[in-house]
Amino acid sequence: MPDDGTVLTTTGSLAGAEVLPVCGRDLVVARDGRRLVDSANLALDQPGVTALMGPNGAGKSLLLRLLAGLIAPDQGAVTWAGTVPDRMRASRVGLVFHRPVMLRRTGLANVAFALKVAGIPRAQRHDRALEALASGGLEHLAASPARVLSGGEQQRLALVRALAPEPQALLLDEPTANLDPVSTLAIEELIVRSAKTGMRILLVTHDPAQAQRLADRIAFMHAGQVEAPVSADTFFNDPASARARAFIAGRLVL
Amino acid sequence: MDDLSGAFAQAFRLIVGFDPDLLEIVVLSLQVSLSAVILAGLIGLPAGAAVSVTRFPGRAVVIAVMNAMMGLPPVVAGLAVYLMLSRAGPLGDWGLLYTPSAMVIAQTVLVAPIIAALTRQAIEDLHGDYDEQLRAFGIGRSGMIATLLWEARVGLFTVLLAGFGRAVSEVGAVIMVGGNIDHVTRVMTTAIALETSKGALDLALGLGIVLLVIVLGVNALAGLLRMGVAGRAHA
Numbered sequence: 001m002p003d004d005g006t007v008l009t010t011t012g013s014l015a016g017a018e019v020l021p022v023c024g025r026d027l028v029v030a031r032d033g034r035r036l037v038d039s040a041n042l043a044l045d046q047p048g049v050t051a052l053m054g055p056n057g058a059g060k061s062l063l064l065r066l067l068a069g070l071i072a073p074d075q076g077a078v079t080w081a082g083t084v085p086d087r088m089r090a091s092r093v094g095l096v097f098h099r100p101v102m103l104r105r106t107g108l109a110n111v112a113f114a115l116k117v118a119g120i121p122r123a124q125r126h127d128r129a130l131e132a133l134a135s136g137g138l139e140h141l142a143a144s145p146a147r148v149l150s151g152g153e154q155q156r157l158a159l160v161r162a163l164a165p166e167p168q169a170l171l172l173d174e175p176t177a178n179l180d181p182v183s184t185l186a187i188e189e190l191i192v193r194s195a196k197t198g199m200r201i202l203l204v205t206h207d208p209a210q211a212q213r214l215a216d217r218i219a220f221m222h223a224g225q226v227e228a229p230v231s232a233d234t235f236f237n238d239p240a241s242a243r244a245r246a247f248i249a250g251r252l253v254l
Numbered sequence: 255m256d257d258l259s260g261a262f263a264q265a266f267r268l269i270v271g272f273d274p275d276l277l278e279i280v281v282l283s284l285q286v287s288l289s290a291v292i293l294a295g296l297i298g299l300p301a302g303a304a305v306s307v308t309r310f311p312g313r314a315v316v317i318a319v320m321n322a323m324m325g326l327p328p329v330v331a332g333l334a335v336y337l338m339l340s341r342a343g344p345l346g347d348w349g350l351l352y353t354p355s356a357m358v359i360a361q362t363v364l365v366a367p368i369i370a371a372l373t374r375q376a377i378e379d380l381h382g383d384y385d386e387q388l389r390a391f392g393i394g395r396s397g398m399i400a401t402l403l404w405e406a407r408v409g410l411f412t413v414l415l416a417g418f419g420r421a422v423s424e425v426g427a428v429i430m431v432g433g434n435i436d437h438v439t440r441v442m443t444t445a446i447a448l449e450t451s452k453g454a455l456d457l458a459l460g461l462g463i464v465l466l467v468i469v470l471g472v473n474a475l476a477g478l479l480r481m482g483v484a485g486r487a488h489a
Binding site (some may be wrong): 068071087088089090091094095103104114117118186 | 383384386387389391392393394397401405408
């Protein structure tokens with residue numbers, strides 16, 4: 001447990017938990033007697049990018065789904081601004097998956113759909129969707145059917161779509177895992193720009209170079225357990241655990 | 255042999271000349287079966303989609319029953335609707351027996367399970383891909399169902415076409431609840447059966463050709479749509 005006072009204590013109480021957009025404490029998910037997520041604590045307690053790193057199978061994506069409210073933990077609790085996640089507030093927590101899921105409609109209509117579900121009045125949706133596309137440099141895809149776009153374009157569109165309702169927090173599950181360098185760069189630029197506006201971003205990645213480029217803090221996850229987030233400098237130069245050290249050196253096997 | 259070729263020639267004259275009797279029967283057939291498919295779609299599309307996105311006890315049984323109902327024999331559907339609508343039946347007061355409305359109900363009973371079962375299959379595949387993304391948007395159950403129905407629209411249109419093909423070509427249900435009354439409840443299938451038994455092959459053949467063209471056309475359209483979907487499946 002960290003001693004800087006901003007993260008969780010062992011009792012699970014957290015200073016200001018009610019104002020944190022996304023907070024998970026003492027989370028446990030067990031399947032067939034194995035704890036896939038094991039007493040995990042993670043809160044987006046500061047603006048900027050928190051990277052969640054760890055080897056394949058560490059439980060990173062599962063933890064992200066817990067924080068997104070998509071699955072319920074067996075033990076522990078996730079809170080959004082102090083209360084249990086509910087779908088009425090889902091637009092405050094944006095989510096981008098490893099593989100983008102595009103609706104069978106145009107790029108613009110995909111963004112407008114997210115705005116509609118977020119409760120944005122019909123009269124504003126078109127203009128706001130166009131603005132969101134423009135902010136991601138995707139104006140030219142407004143009229144294109146989203147499903148025939150390239151993988152990189154689809155993922156950029158997925159990110160723009162998640163950002164359009166102006167969420168307080170953004171959860172990204174390996175958003176650039178399948179992308180070429182150009183698309184990766186475009187995605188990373190959008191992430192950095194969003195972080196600068198004060199958005200709280202959780203980035204699941206197992207790419208140390210990406211974490212170094214983007215992350216303000218890094219939380220290391222292994223075998224369902226999450227180490228307390230530390231600054232990126234500390235993580236790479238003076239990792240807290242032997243496992244984290246082995247992971248950075250490319251020597252960790254699950 | 256001369257009889258037969260003469261009957262074919264007469265049948266073509268009836269079709270090409272838009273014979274009023276033939277036309278009346280074709281129009282009533284299309285009215286009844288289109289109405290039945292619209293009603294069956296209003297029931298079957300949301301019902302099938304609801305089953306595919308919901309988990310509840312006994313769901314496997316419901317799906318098995320839905321799938322089994324696809325093979326419902328038309329005469330049994332006709333019998334069930336007859337019992338409901340007959341004077342002593344629970345809906346006897348409506349006075350619908352031997353009217354086109356009764357035929358619409360019978361074909362709806364026949365087709366709704368087909369549409370529901372095929373919709374359930376189509377939406378279930380899609381649901382696996384879309385579920386997390388749609389819930390991440392914050393969508394509720396009814397919004398999920400509506401969105402998935404719209405996303406599956408091309409495939410579901412072929413389901414409706416299949417339902418229409420089934421409705422327009424069945425004879426057992428409509429003859430039981432419609433009664434094949436001339437100018438009232440006589441549709442293509444019942445007229446073909448009657449005219450053939452009377453030996454009036456020209457009208458039977460004419461109607462048979464029209465029915466064949468409709469059913470083949472509907473199936474060809476469904477096939478083309480499916481190929482179009484398959485062609486874009488990589489997208």
